[in-house]
Amino acid sequence: MSYYDSIKVPWVPTRDELLDYVMRLAAVGPNDVFYDLGCGDGRVVVRAVKSGAKKGVCVEINPSLIEKAREYAHREGVEDRIEFLNEDFFKVPISEATVVYMYLLTSVNRALRPKLEAELRDGTRVVTLDFEIPGWKPVQVVEVALPTRMAKLYLYIKGVSDR
Ligand SMILES: C[S@@+](CC[C@H](N)C(=O)[O-])C[C@H]1O[C@@H](n2cnc3c(N)ncnc32)[C@H](O)[C@@H]1O
Numbered sequence: 001m002s003y004y005d006s007i008k009v010p011w012v013p014t015r016d017e018l019l020d021y022v023m024r025l026a027a028v029g030p031n032d033v034f035y036d037l038g039c040g041d042g043r044v045v046v047r048a049v050k051s052g053a054k055k056g057v058c059v060e061i062n063p064s065l066i067e068k069a070r071e072y073a074h075r076e077g078v079e080d081r082i083e084f085l086n087e088d089f090f091k092v093p094i095s096e097a098t099v100v101y102m103y104l105l106t107s108v109n110r111a112l113r114p115k116l117e118a119e120l121r122d123g124t125r126v127v128t129l130d131f132e133i134p135g136w137k138p139v140q141v142v143e144v145a146l147p148t149r150m151a152k153l154y155l156y157i158k159g160v161s162d163r
Pocket of ligand 1: 090
């Protein structure tokens with residue numbers, strides 16, 4: 001898996017109906033630094049800071065999407081609590097995260113796993129939508145009925161799920 005493969009992950013936004021489930025599953029609170037790896041238009045990270053996270057980090061390779069994310073955060077009045085990184089998530093340090101969100105693909109999650117294992121601190125929560133992290137054991141799986149399909153959210157905890 002390389003950067004060139006990973007950018008084939010298309011922009012498909014997390015549906016708004018799922019955002020509360022993500023925040024509850026990750027138990028987002030005032031001590032959290034919430035990373036969205038491949039943050040698209042910023043809707044998840046904006047919700048995270050509006051739900052009480054002290055800081056959000058929005059990592060997105062596509063420059064027009066990161067601009068969209070910045071504008072959305074500005075409109076929502078939370079721009080100053082979010083760091084916007086127009087970068088490749090394979091190259092961004094993530095050790096500051098207490099929560100990581102990923103709506104990617106199984107193949108990309110597999111490729112990111114060594115980075116998650118090397119950099120995240122024990123206790124960090126990792127939530128993925130629809131695609132598992134191969135080799136990690138979820139501590140909780142939540143299924144949500146959407147109008148057109150079932151969505152699946154996976155919660156992993158570094159130090160538990162990777163052992
Ligand atoms: C399925 S979308 C999810 C968007 C957002 N997380 C959400 O849930 O609404 C995946 C996003 O990852 C971005 N992406 C793909 N490869 C990337 C990489 N190597 N570094 C940073 N972003 C990447 C894509 O441009 C796309 O916006």
